[in-house]
Amino acid sequence: MYSTSEASPRTKQVRQLDRVIIRFAGDSGDGMQLTGDRFTQESAAFGNDLVTLPNFPAEIRAPQGTIPGVSSFQVHFADHDILTAGDSPDVLVAMNPAALKANLSDLAKGAAIIVDTHDFTGRNLTKAGYATSPLDDGSLDEYDLHRVDLTGMTVEAVKEFGLSRKDAARAKNMFALGLLSWMYGRPTENTVEFLSRKFAKVPDIRDANITAFKMGWNFGETTETFIVQYEVKPAAMAPGTYRNITGNLALAYGLVAASVQSGLPIFLGSYPITPASDILHELSKHKGFGITTFQAEDEIAGVGAAIGASFAGQLGVTTTSGPGVALKGEAIGLAVMTELPLLVVNVQRGGPSTGLPTKTEQSDLLQAMFGRNGEAPVPIVAPQSPGDCFNAALEAVRIAVTYRTPVMLLSDGYLANGSEPWQVPDVAELPVIEPNFATGPNSTSTAADGTTTEVFLPYKRDEATLARPWAIPGTAGLEHRIGGLEKGAEHGNISYDPANHDLMVRTRQAKIDRIADSLPPLEVDDPSGAAKVLVLGWGSTYGPIGAGVRRVRKAGYNVAQTHLRHLNPFPKDLGDILARYDKVLVPEMNLGQLSMLLRAKYLVDAIGYNQVRGLPLKAAELAEAISELVRSAEGKCLP
Amino acid sequence: MTQISSTDLGLPGLRSGLDGVPSSGEKQTGKDFTSDQEVRWCPGCGDYAVLKAVQNFLPELGIRRENVVFISGIGCSSRFPYYLDTYGMHSIHGRAPSIATGLATAREDLSVFVVTGDGDALSIGGNHLIHALRRNVNMTVLLFNNRIYGLTKGQYSPTSEVGKVTKSTPVGSLDHPFNPVSLALGAEGAFVARTIDSDRKHLTSVLSAAAAHRGTSFVEIYQNCPIFNDGAFDAIKNPDTKADAIIPLVHGAPITFGKDKVTGKPTKGLIRNMDTGAIEVLDLGPAADQYAKDLLLVHDAHNPDPSTAFAISRLTDSGYLNQTPIGIFRQVERPAYDDQARDQIRTASQAATGAPTDRLSYLINGGDTWTVV
Numbered sequence A: 001m002y003s004t005s006e007a008s009p010r011t012k013q014v015r016q017l018d019r020v021i022i023r024f025a026g027d028s029g030d031g032m033q034l035t036g037d038r039f040t041q042e043s044a045a046f047g048n049d050l051v052t053l054p055n056f057p058a059e060i061r062a063p064q065g066t067i068p069g070v071s072s073f074q075v076h077f078a079d080h081d082i083l084t085a086g087d088s089p090d091v092l093v094a095m096n097p098a099a100l101k102a103n104l105s106d107l108a109k110g111a112a113i114i115v116d117t118h119d120f121t122g123r124n125l126t127k128a129g130y131a132t133s134p135l136d137d138g139s140l141d142e143y144d145l146h147r148v149d150l151t152g153m154t155v156e157a158v159k160e161f162g163l164s165r166k167d168a169a170r171a172k173n174m175f176a177l178g179l180l181s182w183m184y185g186r187p188t189e190n191t192v193e194f195l196s197r198k199f200a201k202v203p204d205i206r207d208a209n210i211t212a213f214k215m216g217w218n219f220g221e222t223t224e225t226f227i228v229q230y231e232v233k234p235a236a237m238a239p240g241t242y243r244n245i246t247g248n249l250a251l252a253y254g255l256v257a258a259s260v261q262s263g264l265p266i267f268l269g270s271y272p273i274t275p276a277s278d279i280l281h282e283l284s285k286h287k288g289f290g291i292t293t294f295q296a297e298d299e300i301a302g303v304g305a306a307i308g309a310s311f312a313g314q315l316g317v318t319t320t321s322g323p324g325v326a327l328k329g330e331a332i333g334l335a336v337m338t339e340l341p342l343l344v345v346n347v348q349r350g351g352p353s354t355g356l357p358t359k360t361e362q363s364d365l366l367q368a369m370f371g372r373n374g375e376a377p378v379p380i381v382a383p384q385s386p387g388d389c390f391n392a393a394l395e396a397v398r399i400a401v402t403y404r405t406p407v408m409l410l411s412d413g414y415l416a417n418g419s420e421p422w423q424v425p426d427v428a429e430l431p432v433i434e435p436n437f438a439t440g441p442n443s444t445s446t447a448a449d450g451t452t453t454e455v456f457l458p459y460k461r462d463e464a465t466l467a468r469p470w471a472i473p474g475t476a477g478l479e480h481r482i483g484g485l486e487k488g489a490e491h492g493n494i495s496y497d498p499a500n501h502d503l504m505v506r507t508r509q510a511k512i513d514r515i516a517d518s519l520p521p522l523e524v525d526d527p528s529g530a531a532k533v534l535v536l537g538w539g540s541t542y543g544p545i546g547a548g549v550r551r552v553r554k555a556g557y558n559v560a561q562t563h564l565r566h567l568n569p570f571p572k573d574l575g576d577i578l579a580r581y582d583k584v585l586v587p588e589m590n591l592g593q594l595s596m597l598l599r600a601k602y603l604v605d606a607i608g609y610n611q612v613r614g615l616p617l618k619a620a621e622l623a624e625a626i627s628e629l630v631r632s633a634e635g636k637c638l639p
Numbered sequence B: 001m002t003q004i005s006s007t008d009l010g011l012p013g014l015r016s017g018l019d020g021v022p023s024s025g026e027k028q029t030g031k032d033f034t035s036d037q038e039v040r041w042c043p044g045c046g047d048y049a050v051l052k053a054v055q056n057f058l059p060e061l062g063i064r065r066e067n068v069v070f071i072s073g074i075g076c077s078s079r080f081p082y083y084l085d086t087y088g089m090h091s092i093h094g095r096a097p098s099i100a101t102g103l104a105t106a107r108e109d110l111s112v113f114v115v116t117g118d119g120d121a122l123s124i125g126g127n128h129l130i131h132a133l134r135r136n137v138n139m140t141v142l143l144f145n146n147r148i149y150g151l152t153k154g155q156y157s158p159t160s161e162v163g164k165v166t167k168s169t170p171v172g173s174l175d176h177p178f179n180p181v182s183l184a185l186g187a188e189g190a191f192v193a194r195t196i197d198s199d200r201k202h203l204t205s206v207l208s209a210a211a212a213h214r215g216t217s218f219v220e221i222y223q224n225c226p227i228f229n230d231g232a233f234d235a236i237k238n239p240d241t242k243a244d245a246i247i248p249l250v251h252g253a254p255i256t257f258g259k260d261k262v263t264g265k266p267t268k269g270l271i272r273n274m275d276t277g278a279i280e281v282l283d284l285g286p287a288a289d290q291y292a293k294d295l296l297l298v299h300d301a302h303n304p305d306p307s308t309a310f311a312i313s314r315l316t317d318s319g320y321l322n323q324t325p326i327g328i329f330r331q332v333e334r335p336a337y338d339d340q341a342r343d344q345i346r347t348a349s350q351a352a353t354g355a356p357t358d359r360l361s362y363l364i365n366g367g368d369t370w371t372v373v
């Protein structure tokens, strides 16, 4: 652990900025994710607020130099608190023509572009689909173009280590990182340390990377190519310990925390799928917490084993993405019927079918809500930012254990891989989750002759929560059979009685509805109290919506914002809140799934703002849509 | 009468399938394992006989009722757990092995049984079955093979003979059947056996050996469905034909079958054809004793190489059943997945020091952190 590092001394003209968005883009073999991640860690250590957006192809190695093979990492850092990874980069680092072509349309005119001229060969230009070189044909005249022979200088700089040309050229990402680190005055010691650790076993590669990194810095400092350095001051943040964290890591930590706080060992049954696999990878490292990770033969076996473990008295968890949830549907229904705790994590990606495996979307909300046969209500919880995945996991487990029900936790690809500074919570302040296993009979039965015996009724419910007892094998006297066939109320034996089925269907629904009793009131952000428009979102759109709302307020308009963590059941006060506003705008990365639920439940004329580009919403575009709605709600004419 | 009731009860000195399961202090009876639910199979269904045998065999294990769990899929046979006063789950079609995998891995102190049908285990749940066998999770799988879909009223199943005429195959089924024992052996099964619903004694002895075996024990039970596939096992049940139909497998004994009407001695035996390596049936003729000494294949269920067991399993007719080996084909020791998974956790947990909350705090404060004051 170390405190906020000092910026390195400045030698050139220094210009102050309040925020910067940088996008590193290159071939998927160019190490752009690592480069972006290091720049992020440097910025975090410096004390900026930041949000990141990795974007990589589904193919492990798409053909080199082609547009499908482009991988990028965007980092937005600022001297104030920020909510998104930014719409449009201020700086694009393009390692080859394909990276330039794939990302240029996201830049505003005047943005800086740093290209590795070495890779702008005829062959690479053709692969990227350029007829003429954009470096020479004037098409980049409106940008602030910097031509740098990153590869050539890297190879030259690391000559002394005797690497093959290919290995030498590989260090070019560290040269670029060094250059950008100089440009923004980032602290460098952590990166040097990181490289020493990462390549400890291959000293020549370690030294080459460190040298390239330092030479990149020196290049910025000594040449005339770059005449200004920029400064983005640290952001004011609440006191505490921070670390940069991705959503998948925070979610995995949230599960470890839920296990510690409930005393229930976690059993994770999972089948690898992008973008959820990292949760499986992470939890597999924590056997010391009593966590079992089971890589099943398919998604059905993953959830099946988790259900078996829950029956056994552990905390059954299964992690997947939309296609996996489709396979698990029948088993989730079994958990609804047997009323066992189960956590289903869906890290949503673009759909339908295989869709866009590495891109983000929120299009599985209705699948989570209704994707099972019969009346099979399942609570739904959604995190709103990468760090928030920690809290959302704890909350989902609280509901699963307290109400003996499967719970769907809806993360998404953006939250999973995106990162932000996370204030590490104090473990002493985390909620405690009570499993409350059944230990003995819960009723008496009276025989014809009036004698009574103590009996166990596996479907007798808690009056407040309507939850049934969780009696685990090994508990003497509580032997009972559960299963997917309809259960008789209380005794839990098979029942085909029509009135009983009607009662049980309603009771299972009522139990889920009761969860709303345990939810805090929604927080509505309406600073002026005079807003006529409410913007309502859920999940990872929190950042873009917040940023959009800020812009709208800055422009002098009133607008209210609230964000849902609980999608099923909705918080009790949602209906009243919706009724308070003339217009309700619901931005989603789908075609209006939350809108549909709101319309059905509250008869509110929810207006959708919908994008399904596989990318987070853009704050500027969203701000436009909000402003327009505010203007029309306030009866002002459009400018 | 063909003698097929002697079986091994586990290998000496090795971990039993019941190690870790608490033993019951007092003597239990079949009644203790019988639930108050009315049994609802058709009259004459083979499932009754298996239920009775299981209810009577469970007390013999000497373990506590509350530590026994039956997990089933969907099908007539999968109603089984409701009739036993143990813990149980009647789950979903084909998935019982995966649910049992989670259960058995989570809890060493449970004796876990899976009850499944030929459709449940081999059609919809085929994937889970082979992977359970491959992993060798400590559980006993009872596959009730009636060579038909009973619950859905009589469609052909993956063990039905080619040409089976059913409602869904009015001019005869086309697909070649699975031989469940061959499949289990191919899936790396370490304990693979076959028995018959109506032979209580053999059924019980096989179940005892299966429960005592550590790892996945696979037991195919030929089960008659008098409603939709009556007579499928007549050849092995009819007193006139069964001696020729059943090839009894007894570890350590030469494999012979058939019965001479006069001497009562076996008329056939299995030999290895030294030219092709194949296992073949040989008519023994009058020189039976001579053959027995020199030529006959001696059954070795403990052979680490499964190829002879597999070759023997191929002697089952794939069409109408006129001949089939019965007994324990294979019984070898192999590490059980759940034991190893628990070992990994135990090792890691023992290495970890400090209260869980402190370790959690250490974990989430790891990585590159910085402090804002």
Ligand SMILES: Cc1ncc(C[n+]2csc(CCOP(=O)(O)OP(=O)(O)O)c2C)c(N)n1
Binding pocket: A330, B074, B075, B076, B077, B078, B093, B116, B117, B118, B119, B120, B121, B144, B146, B148, B149, B150, B151, B152, B157
């Ligand atoms: C997902 C699903 N598909 C289909 C069914 C219908 N179904 C129930 S049992 C069964 C076949 C059972 O055959 P088998 O496993 O041989 O059991 P048996 O009834 O013969 O004992 C089928 C197709 C179901 N319950 N669930």
Ligand code: SF4
Binding pocket: B040, B041, B042, B044, B045, B046, B047, B076, B077, B146, B150, B151, B224, B225, B226, B227, B228
């Ligand atoms: S249909 Fe066949 S298998 Fe099912 S209960 Fe009736 S007799 Fe038994």
Ligand SMILES: [Mg+2]
Binding pocket: B075, B117, B118, B119, B144, B145, B146, B147, B148, B149, B150, B157
């Ligand atoms: Mg069947």
